[in-house]
Amino acid sequence: MKDWLIDATPAQAGASAHPGLAGGPVYLDYNATTPVDPRVAEAMLPYLTNLFGNPSSSHSYGEQPGAAVERARAQVAALIGARPREVVFTASGSEADLLALRGAVIASGHPRPHVITQATEHPAVLETCRALERLHGARVTTLPVDGAGLLDPAVLEAALTDETVLVSVMAANNETGALQPIADLAALARTRGALFHCDAAQAAGKIPLDVQALDLLTVVGHKMYAPKGIGALYVRDGVALEPVVYGGGQERGLRAGTENVALAVALGIAAGLAAHDLATxxxxxxxxxxxxxxxxxxxxxxxxxxxxxxxxxxxxxxxxxxxxxxxxxxxxxxxxxxxxxxxxxxxxxxxxxxxxxxxxxxxxxxxxxxxxxxxxxxxxxxxxxxxxxxxxxxxxxxxxxxxxxxxxx
Missing domain, CATH: 3.90.1150.10 (Aspartate Aminotransferase, domain 1)
Incomplete structure (x- = not known):
């Protein structure tokens, strides 16, 4: 792995003008999707060509892909202050949200689980909550926000009950950029024994994140200069979730299927670049x-x-x-x-x-x-x-x- 893939600025890496933006209109839609950083594309290329092995294989063809997946896991973990084993790769942010919400509700074993979210969440959370009501008998409370789009912790405190199994509040709104008081909200959920999930799709790489007070957190590749089709869910050690895909036991048994090594590498490199950006x-x-x-x-x-x-x-x-x-x-x-x-x-x-x-x-x-x-x-x-x-x-x-x-x- 070339050192400059992490250490260089875009200009030093020959990417001061992204080729995908050359000659086009001024791009002011980074919250919709980001161009793939050329350094990310270069890092993933070997795993689309020569390093094709199954990362779970015990022979030599699987060694480098397997090591690459674990290196990427460590890079994502470092960005958010987690341990590598707490990072589960997914195919998107929406899938990570589904794993967090559905997984927590089913694993709770509660006959009528109570879930709390708020009105300006991404549809990946809001629609999952509606599905949990229809399919799993969940009771969902959607809390209002103020004129700035922020959730008052006192409103959450009043909504928590002994039956609340999960609270899901995003770190940053995708439309307005509003930053929710996540630490305060998570602390309230913890006092009532509820898990706290945070969709950090828009926040990761733009602001510092620390998952120590959280149970679950969603990261999305294409919001931070990796390709579409890769995301990750932080799952705190000890948190039980029902798998989102059943099968061979990959990703701690929570998301079966042979890992997409190239995309995992891409997310890892993107996380390393994001950490560098934050530090500089x-x-x-x-x-x-x-x-x-x-x-x-x-x-x-x-x-x-x-x-x-x-x-x-x-x-x-x-x-x-x-x-x-x-x-x-x-x-x-x-x-x-x-x-x-x-x-x-x-x-x-x-x-x-x-x-x-x-x-x-x-x-x-x-x-x-x-x-x-x-x-x-x-x-x-x-x-x-x-x-x-x-x-x-x-x-x-x-x-x-x-x-x-x-x-x-």
Whole structure:
């Protein structure tokens, strides 16, 4: 393994301009997915070619793949403060959430298990909770959030009962970047004997994480510069879960199936790079760019720009704003030089407000005017200048509406 795969910055590794972004619009949709870091791609390549062996095989062809999987497990564990044996590889973050929630509910043996979550969770958690109600007789409590999208620990405390087997609250919201008070919430769950699961899909690699107060935590590869199709679940030693895939006993018996060595290696390298970024101040650089983007928009569109989510307690890369007088999807359609997201969903041509912003108490007009602008490893000052100018120009034009018809000839 080349040392520079971990030690170098993107520029030193020859990746200062990601090839997937060259010649395209300014990419401000890192919360949707991240480009695969070229260093990650290089590290996984041998396991797609020469090092093909089954990592469980006892002969020489399995030795290097097996060692690579365990090295990757240790790298993921180091990023979140876990022990390597507590990391279980999965095929996605949604699968990791399923293993955590379904696994905990079934393993509890409780005839009517009580699960608590909150209103702005990712659908992977909310839909799993609904399935647990339908299929396993669970009773689910979905707690409200405040106007910033944060869950008040006192609200959780009041909802906990002796029948509560699991609390699931995300570390950072995928739309607003809001950072939940996870340590306080987990401590409350522990006092009542409930397990605490945290979906850290958006948080891992962007902010420091420490799982010592948690029981279960989800990590997702494609949110931190690894390919899609790989995730991991931290499972604290001693926590019993029902497996999500039955079979040969891989991954502590919780997720059977021959390990995808190349993708596990990719997640491990991505975790190592993320740890390096955290240690060398990369989040502060990205936060500076995000704040510059917010300042440019707010200054140019005075009185029209409203921040959705907390000003301070949010991810360093995430800016969610609503701009008065223009719908988010219309604004992005008018700025093809910027690739970003809205919080609304489109069904048969009709846009519906973001459930996250609605849960925060925002009306339909504000929710439908929202933009999620998320930055990442390859965001530059030039990107911010270009994106801000394009969005400002489009917002001004959209507010003015169509030009009035001229006088008849």
């Amino acid at each position: 101040g990369a989040p502060a650089r990205i936060a500076h760019l995000r704040d510059d983007l917010q300042r440019r928009l707010t200054t140019a569109l005075q009185g029209r720009v409203h921040l959705n989510g907390p000003a301070e307690h949010r991810l360093p890369n995430t800016l969610n704003i609503s701009i008065d007088g223009v719908l988010g999807h219309d604004l992005l359609a008018a700025t093809p030089s910027v690739a970003a997201s809205t919080g609304s969903a489109c069904h048969s041509g009709t846009h519906t407000p973001s459930p996250v912003l609605s849960a925060m108490g925002h009306d339909a007009a504000r929710a439908l005017s929202a933009l999620r602008l998320s930055l990442g490893r390859w965001s530059t000052e030039a990107d911010i200048e270009t994106a801000a100018a394009a969005l400002i120009n489009a917002a001004r034009i959209r507010e003015q509406g169509p030009a009035a018809p001229g006088p008849e000839a």
